[in-house]
Amino acid sequence: MTVPITAIVTGYRRVDDLLKTIRILRGCEPAPAEIIVHIDAAQRDTAAAVTREFADLQVLVSEDRVGPGGGRNKMVAAASHGFVASFDDDSYPIDRDYFGRIAQAFRDFPGAWVVDSHVFHLNEAIEPDTTASEWVADFSGGGCAYRRERYLQTGGYVPLPTAYGMEEVDFGLRLHALGGRVLRSGRLRVFHNTDLSHHADPAITSASIVNLALLTYLRYPLSMWAIGAAQCANRIQWLLRHGRRRGVWSGLVSIPSAIAEHRRERDPLPRRAVRSFLALRRAPRPA
Numbered sequence: 001m002t003v004p005i006t007a008i009v010t011g012y013r014r015v016d017d018l019l020k021t022i023r024i025l026r027g028c029e030p031a032p033a034e035i036i037v038h039i040d041a042a043q044r045d046t047a048a049a050v051t052r053e054f055a056d057l058q059v060l061v062s063e064d065r066v067g068p069g070g071g072r073n074k075m076v077a078a079a080s081h082g083f084v085a086s087f088d089d090d091s092y093p094i095d096r097d098y099f100g101r102i103a104q105a106f107r108d109f110p111g112a113w114v115v116d117s118h119v120f121h122l123n124e125a126i127e128p129d130t131t132a133s134e135w136v137a138d139f140s141g142g143g144c145a146y147r148r149e150r151y152l153q154t155g156g157y158v159p160l161p162t163a164y165g166m167e168e169v170d171f172g173l174r175l176h177a178l179g180g181r182v183l184r185s186g187r188l189r190v191f192h193n194t195d196l197s198h199h200a201d202p203a204i205t206s207a208s209i210v211n212l213a214l215l216t217y218l219r220y221p222l223s224m225w226a227i228g229a230a231q232c233a234n235r236i237q238w239l240l241r242h243g244r245r246r247g248v249w250s251g252l253v254s255i256p257s258a259i260a261e262h263r264r265e266r267d268p269l270p271r272r273a274v275r276s277f278l279a280l281r282r283a284p285r286p287a
Contacts, residue, residue, distance in 0.1 A: 003099045005145070006079035007032035010068040011039045011089045015049045017193065018089040022054055025092065032099050034080050036060065038071035068141060069157025069167045076151050084151065087190075088142035091119070094126065094189040102145045105185045109133070109287065113150040113180035114172075117143040117188035122195040130186035133287040137280040139182050141168050143190030150180060158218070158265060164204050165235070166211030173219055176280070177273035183287055205239055205247030206254060213255045214262060221268045227278075 007025050011018045018037070025035055035054075039047040039061045047061050060074050068088065076084050085102055095101065105115045116139035120126045141157075154175045157167055172182060198204065212235055216228025239248055 001030040002033040003030040003103050004081045005032045005083045005085055005099050005102060006034040006036060006075075006081045006148075007085045007087065007099075008072060008075035008079065009035065009037045009087045009089060010071045010142075011037055011043070011046055011050070012041065013043060013046065014089050015046050018046065019049065019053060021087055021089055021092045022050070022057070025087070026054075027096070028093060028099055029096050030100050032085060034058070036075045036078055038062065038075050040067065040071055041065035065161045066159040067157075067161045067163050067167075069163050069171075070159030072141065073156040073159065076146065076148060076156065079148055082148050083145055084148050085145040086141055086143070088192065090193040091142040091190055092193075094120070094191050095129065098188065098190075101185070101187045105133075105183065105187065106145070106147070109183050111181050112183040113147050113154075113175055114139050114182045115145045115188065116140060116182055116184040117190040118184070118186065119143040119190045119192050121192050126189070126191070129189055132186040134184050134284040135280070135287050136182050136184045136284040137172050137176065137277050139168055139172060139184070140190070140192075141171075142192060143188075150175070154178060154180065158262065160207075160211065162203060162207035162211075164199070164211060165208040166215050170215055170219060173215075173269065173274065173277050176277040177269045184284070200244055202247030202250070205244045206251035208239075209235060209248065209251030210254050210258045214258050217259050218262065218266050219269050220274055221271050223271060224274055 009021055025032060036058045037050055042061060042063050047059050050059050072086060083106060102115060106112060119140045154171060157171055160166060209232060212232045216225055220228050236248060
């Protein structure tokens with residue numbers, strides 16, 4: 001039994017994790033009617049491993065590194081169904097009827113453009129599911145589902161090789177400015193098979209600073225750049241307090257080149273929309 005949902009999975013180098021995720025998706029009941037996998041940065045060995053075990057899957061390969069957001073753009077464009085459930089190569093549903101629950105959530109909340117899951121990581125207690133849901137600003141690209149037509153209307157993600165602090169926030173901000181809504185459903189649970197220790201990597205530290213500055217440049221009106229600068233400063237203070245000094249300086253000096261690279265994508269949003277989004281981040285609303 002299948003449900004008319006396309007499941008998409010981003011892949012890079014973690015072959016075993018990727019294959020495990022696909023097996024779990026195919027074992028769900030109901031299963032997604034379609035699974036598409038994107039392999040980043042011409043990792044053809046990874047693509048070959050997928051096609052050996054799952055010859056019927058659609059596998060897309062990018063020659064350049066486009067990051068998870070760039071991969072999702074390609075997979076959503078290729079999807080055959082109106083709802084698209086998104087996963088990382090190391091994230092997968094906790095509940096076997098996950099896809100049935102997604103379909104029900106979109107039926108219950110026709111105003112939702114994105115339905116987000118509660119995501120649990122290694123060494124975290126997995127809480128029971130609940131009927132409580134809320135309207136939120138943020139969501140996890142590795143554990144959510146999109147209305148495909150609304151995703152396309154939003155314009156998708158800005159392709160970044162390392163997108164921490166930018167990817168879902170930028171997407172959610174543009175969605176919010178268009179009048180879209182994100183629902184976090186208590187019925188949806190996803191396990192992310194990581195303890196997040198990789199966030200201490202200097203490259204991720206650097207990107208988290210650069211991306212905040214890039215987000216400010218691309219989406220904030222000039223009158224709100226001071227708020228974006230304060231967000232960057234708060235991020236740097238947090239990194240220093242937690243001993244993540246390596247990568248801070250490289251992040252700061254990389255800001256001008258990142259802005260120059262993406263200057264043509266600048267499309268500032270109305271001040272009212274940005275303020276409303278930031279307020280929703282601080283205080284989600286019951287659904």
